[in-house]
Amino acid sequence: MPELPEVEVVRRGLADHVVGRTISTVRVLHPRPVRRHLPGPDDFADRLAGRRVDAVSRRGKYLWLALDDGAAILVHLGMSGQMLVQPPHADAERHLRVVLELDDGLELRFVDQRMFGGLSISEDGATLPPEIAHIARDALDPRFDDVVFGERLRRRKTGIKRALLDQTLVSGIGNIYADEGLWRARLHFARPTETLTRPELARLLDGVRGVMASALEQGGTSFDALYVNVNGQSGYFDRSLAVYGQEGRPCPRCGTPVRRDAFMNRSSFTCPQCQPRPRRGRW
DNA sequence: GCTTGCGCCTGAATGC
DNA sequence: TGCATTCAGGCGCAAG
Structure with missing residues (x-):
């Protein structure tokens, strides 16, 4: 993917x-x-x-x-x-x-x-x-503007994961890296965007950037001179996923079994301990 | 204008 | 064994 x-x-x-x-x-x-x-x-x-x-x-x-x-x-x-x-x-x-x-x-x-x-x-x-032209810059782009992103995000009336998957707000994030980034930031996917604090926003961007940067590092070394390949074969998927696809396995941070929830006709994976569900969440 | 949900596709995995 | 169903999910577009 x-x-x-x-x-x-x-x-x-x-x-x-x-x-x-x-x-x-x-x-x-x-x-x-x-x-x-x-x-x-x-x-x-x-x-x-x-x-x-x-x-x-x-x-x-x-x-x-x-x-x-x-x-x-x-x-x-x-x-x-x-x-x-x-x-x-x-x-x-x-x-x-x-x-x-x-x-x-x-x-x-x-x-x-x-x-x-x-x-x-x-x-x-x-x-x-x-x-x-409607596709936003990605979070690793040097011209990505954290402040503008934060303002646009907080104006949304939706959950944080939906916003991350919206390519007009920030691009390049799919279901896998959304879940991994949210886990790094210790945020639940249903967290309403308008309630995010400044430190949480910073954690979110750090989390997303971290997960994409390490995937890039691993994927960037896996193609040879003649064979340009992409098929989720960066190696990242096998070794480094904390929560995505890990239902029932221990959270690498606290050991609590990873939980899977239905979300937008697909799945969301979270650690229920590190990423507690907000009282009034937006899916 | 903004948010939400559907349909497009194939094949592996699962269910009966 | 074999057939049917479910699931994976990015994106454009229509509906709410």
Whole structure:
């Protein structure tokens, strides 16, 4: 489940191996991943042939490959997306969806089992494509403004975890890092945003940044020269999760069994001792 | 304008 | 064994 650290690892891999390359041919093997390109898969392929990739940027969980004509390829990995750089003779992946053949003989492959992700074209890729202008900066971005974030957060009438998952407020956080960040900050997910104190807000940002930074550190070392991969395989998921997916296991801080609650048609994991439920919470 | 909930997808895991 | 159901969850969009 790619969240910010995994997407950043992919961005770095693409920056190393795809920038400067020209796209020779594009093959769309399944229409769904290019569904946001309204003129259709054939037009998508035609539009990209002959274009050179000049840069790879990221905003939240979105990537974009800036092209030499001012347009850009927007990429979202969704739940299960991967961008792989492979030699053309490598076996097709089971869920291979789109192939971009490059002028150095390698292929950039978009693989996505569940197809929540996809590729599209923005005609304005020079700075921030307008299609993703609503996505906020992430908490590790040097230009992320803690004070403005705090003000916007406290104006919300919702629970803290819902707010963390809202990409227009702060980007890059999904269910896993929300739970882990809240655990680090010792805050319950249902805590109403408008009641957060200044110290709690600082703890929250510290917690979220800490969890993403360590994931980035581990994920950033796990790809080799040719294989740009993301599939929740940073190693972080196996070794370092305090509460996410740990129902019944002891909290690493106090030993209390981790609890799971239904939340927004999914799950939230907390330590009931470290993160007591507020009396009047907002889910 | 803001908040909430649905539907999109596949395959592994679980239930009967 | 085999079929049906549940669960995972980011995002856009519609509804409240």
